[in-house]
Amino acid sequence: DIQMTQSPSSLSASVGDRVTITCRASQGVSTLLAWYQQKPEKAPKSLIYAASSLQSGVPSRFSGSGSGTDFTLTISSLQPEDFATYYCQQYNTYPYTFGQGTKVEVK
Amino acid sequence: EVQLVESGGGLVQPGGSLRLSCVASGFTFRNYWMKWVRQAPGKGLEWVANIKQDGSEKYYVDSVKGRFTISRDNAKNSLFLQMISLRAEDTAVYFCARGGVSDPSVDYWGQGTLVTVSS
Numbered sequence: 693d694i695q696m697t698q699s700p701s702s703l704s705a706s707v708g709d710r711v712t713i714t715c716r717a718s719q720g721v722s723t724l725l726a727w728y729q730q731k732p733e734k735a736p737k738s739l740i741y742a743a744s745s746l747q748s749g750v751p752s753r754f755s756g757s758g759s760g761t762d763f764t765l766t767i768s769s770l771q772p773e774d775f776a777t778y779y780c781q782q783y784n785t786y787p788y789t790f791g792q793g794t795k796v797e798v799k
Numbered sequence: 800e801v802q803l804v805e806s807g808g809g810l811v812q813p814g815g816s817l818r819l820s821c822v823a824s825g826f827t828f829r830n831y832w833m834k835w836v837r838q839a840p841g842k843g844l845e846w847v848a849n850i851k852q853d854g855s856e857k858y859y860v861d862s863v864k865g866r867f868t869i870s871r872d873n874a875k876n877s878l879f880l881q882m883i884s885l886r887a888e889d890t891a892v893y894f895c896a897r898g899g900v901s902d903p904s905v906d907y908w909g910q911g912t913l914v915t916v917s918s
Contacts, residue, residue, distance in 0.1 A: 693861075726904035728844070735894055735908040736836075736844065742902055779844050783904050787860045788846040 694718050694782050698791035704799040711767040713794045715780035720760045724784035727756055727765045730793075731776045739778075740765065770796070801825040801907045803895045808912030815885050815916070821878040821895030821909055829853075829873040832898030834905060835880050837891035847893070848880065849903075862888075885916045 695718035705711050715725065723743035728736040738747045740756040743763055753768045767774055775798055780791040807819040819835070835847040848869040849858045857869050868881040878895055895909035 724904075728905070730844075735910050736905075737908070738904070738906050741899060741904040741906070745902075747906055781844070781846070781904065786849075786858050788849075790844045790846065793843045 696789050696791040698794045702795040704797050706799045709770045713765045715763040715791050717761045721782040721784035723759045725763050726781045728779045729776045803909035805895045805909045805912040808914045810915045812918050816883045819880040823876045828876040833878045834896040836894045839891045887916050890916045
């Protein structure tokens with residue numbers, strides 16, 4: 693199975709900060725990498741697919757980059773509604789696998 | 800508006816069975832891959848199963864192979880997950896999810912249904 697490792701596991705940030713989360717795959721997944729946001733007791737929300745394409749309705753402050761084994765999710769200017777846990781997922785190879793999550797907390 | 804509404808969760812004893820359902824609306828169900836993803840209490844997300852538009856291809860995570868069966872009824876816009884021989888480690892919120900039209904990642908999620916396996 694492909695292991696997905698996110699870093700950091702958690703971070704503290706303030707409104708307006710630029711936030712970067714990294715996701716590393718144990719083997720190449722091309723650009724078949726998605727990012728999801730989840731708030732407590734809620735269903736996940738899809739943010740990015742194909743490593744860098746924004747899902748419909750997702751604010752442009754979210755961006756994704758990378759290919760192969762190294763990927764990044766960037767929030768250019770953190771907003772109050774962005775405090776949440778973020779997951780990456782590879783869908784290049786079955787079983788599809790998620791990273792362990794990165795919790796973005798208020799500083 | 801795309802909607803995915805799960806039902807069928809509940810408390811079941813180890814070794815028991817349960818069938819989850821997901822009713823879809825707001826899109827042409829038969830055109831999309833569908834998935835189940837679960838989340839154990841306080842844990843991260845785990846992909847469980849995928850099913851192709853016509854049901855001809857199904858894929859599972861190893862931990863549920865032989866115990867879970869994903870299926871769909873395109874005439875009723877419904878997705879199912881039949882679960883047998885349930886274990887404590889199957890305790891989780893189960894999310895129904897839709898694959899994107901041009902990309903197999905998830906674009907829409909249901910609200911989830913809780914399955915608790917306990918004696």
